[in-house]
Amino acid sequence: MFAAVAQWIRALGCGPKGRRFDPCQLHQKFSRFNLYKIMAEPNVYYSANTDSKKQVLELKPKLGGFLATYIIFSLPGFISGIVWLIITIIVFFAVIAGFSSANADQENQNKLNLTELRKGNGNNGVLIYDLIGPIDTTVSGLSQSSRSSGIYTDLVAKDFAEIKKRNEIKNIVFRVNTPGGTVFASKVLGDQIADLIRSKGQKTAVFYFDQVVASGGLIAAYKNTDNYIVASPYGETGSIGVVLTLSNFKGLAEKVGYSETVIKSANSKDIGNPFRDVTSDEKSFLQKQVDLEYNSFIETVATGRKITKEKVKSIANGYVYMNSEAKSLNLFDEIGDVNKPIEVAAKNAGLDNYNVWEIKTEANIFESIFTGASANIFGLPKNTSKAIDRATFFRAGTMYTIDDTKI
Numbered sequence: 587m588f589a590a591v592a593q594w595i596r597a598l599g600c601g602p603k604g605r606r607f608d609p610c611q612l613h614q615k616f617s618r619f620n621l622y623k624i625m626a627e628p629n630v631y632y633s634a635n636t637d638s639k640k641q642v643l644e645l646k647p648k649l650g651g652f653l654a655t656y657i658i659f660s661l662p663g664f665i666s667g668i669v670w671l672i673i674t675i676i677v678f679f680a681v682i683a684g685f686s687s688a689n690a691d692q693e694n695q696n697k698l699n700l701t702e703l704r705k706g707n708g709n710n711g712v713l714i715y716d717l718i719g720p721i722d723t724t725v726s727g728l729s730q731s732s733r734s735s736g737i738y739t740d741l742v743a744k745d746f747a748e749i750k751k752r753n754e755i756k757n758i759v760f761r762v763n764t765p766g767g768t769v770f771a772s773k774v775l776g777d778q779i780a781d782l783i784r785s786k787g788q789k790t791a792v793f794y795f796d797q798v799v800a801s802g803g804l805i806a807a808y809k810n811t812d813n814y815i816v817a818s819p820y821g822e823t824g825s826i827g828v829v830l831t832l833s834n835f836k837g838l839a840e841k842v843g844y845s846e847t848v849i850k851s852a853n854s855k856d857i858g859n860p861f862r863d864v865t866s867d868e869k870s871f872l873q874k875q876v877d878l879e880y881n882s883f884i885e886t887v888a889t890g891r892k893i894t895k896e897k898v899k900s901i902a903n904g905y906v907y908m909n910s911e912a913k914s915l916n917l918f919d920e921i922g923d924v925n926k927p928i929e930v931a932a933k934n935a936g937l938d939n940y941n942v943w944e945i946k947t948e949a950n951i952f953e954s955i956f957t958g959a960s961a962n963i964f965g966l967p968k969n970t971s972k973a974i975d976r977a978t979f980f981r982a983g984t985m986y987t988i989d990d991t992k993i
Contacts, residue, residue, distance in 0.1 A: 698748050704942035711941030712931045713755045714794075714924070715745070721767025721775055721802045737764060739774045745945070746782045755943070757786055757935035759927045761794045766801025766825060769879050775802075776809025783810065790814050792931040794924050800825035800906050804917070805883060808890025815918035816927045823912040826887060826902040828879045830872060835860045891916050 703714070719736035749755055760779060766772070783791045791810035795817035799807070804826065807813060817823060839845065839861050846861050857868050864872075880902070887898045893916050901907075901915050913921055920926065932940050 698745065698752070699946040700943040701946040702941060702943055706937075706940040706942075708939060709754045709941070710756050710935075710937060711754065711943060712928055712935070712937065713749065713758045714928070714942065714944040715749070715758050715760050716944065717742075717760055717762045717764060717775070717803075717806070719764060721764055721771045721806065723768070723771045723774065737767065737771075737775065739771050739778060742775065742778055746778055749782060750785045754941075755786070756937055756940075757788055757792070757931040758782065759792050759794055759924070759931050760807075761796055761924065762799050762803050762807065763796040764799060764803040766803055769802065769805070769828070769882075772802030772805040773809065775806040779806065780810045786935070788934055790930075790934055792816075792927045792934070793918075794818075794927045795821055795823055795909070795918055798822045798906065801827070805886055808886045811889050813890060814927070814930050816920055816922045816924075816930070817909045817912065817918045818923070819909060819921045821909050822906045823909055823917045824901070824906040825904055826883060826898065827904040828876050828883060829904075830876050832858050832864060832872075833860045834863065836862060 700713070704711075717737045721737045721739075723739050749758070779791055783789070789812050791807070791813045793807050793813060793815045795807075795815060797818065798821055799817075800823070804823070807815065844861075846859075848856050848859065848862075850856055854865070854868055854871070856862075857864070857872075884895055884898050884902060887893070887902075888895045891898075897916075907915065907917070909918075909921055912918065928942055932938075
């Protein structure tokens, strides 16, 4: 504001001379325009006299015009600044709330919130448990508040521990939609599924292969040698194989002048270092590790689907097959919608008139912003918009309905 006043004064013909501005002594005259005393600068007081009042009064109309002009033209910018300040405050508290929501959800992850998809006459029923996204062991950050962001074995363990306590859940359908994941996490997930099924007194693990089930997803499903799998007619299944990718930034580093000094106890202690080439011995070693995991994968598929290793190797080329073809390759039992595996799971548990549940995923504040987006954009009914958002935003799988006529 002080600089703006300086511009008005310069417009009156009084420019800076020596000090910031005051050749016309307007600073003092304006400050002294007071019936009493006014503080012009910290701890400095001036008393107004008749001459200074008169001079400032003569100047007041001109200054008033410039002040009015400044206020009029700066008002939109002022309002815009206030709006952006409000937005910044809202975003700040949204971020804080988002992290708080994620932490709270992490602490209460073992508390399942079941949504009833179909009502039976009794208390018992079948749970649809979703396994959606890449498979890994741990998760961090905001994504931990949503089961739809990935399959993390540490969170799965908490869910399964709670499911074991729920006596009304007699069997589970595992609805899978995953591109795969780490070998370690995929095997752990398979063991977790087998343990949960046994805890419910069941022998057969029932799966529904949704949009795509590839690589590690097959390991997790087939590790349960007694399985029954129904696949979506529109999905894809396959990608049997193992891949290891090592990046090499050596050429780029040389161009930008970046270098590293590595002090190591053995030549291959930094194997995979992206700023150096992989040696031939290291390539041979890594290839052996990949081959070991590959052979283990072949064994898992052969045992899990009751087919010969030779047959598995003939299709273990990394390709993902349309389910119409995957069925002929015996990668699952039949093609159908999600109602079929529910019926199988209920029959295996001896249920006649049963409930069907799924776990309701509580969205954090960022997901909540997008929930209901279709209703806002297209003016759809609330229930319809939720179904679309669920299929397009939170889930990558195909849309489905639960048939309540097949109880």
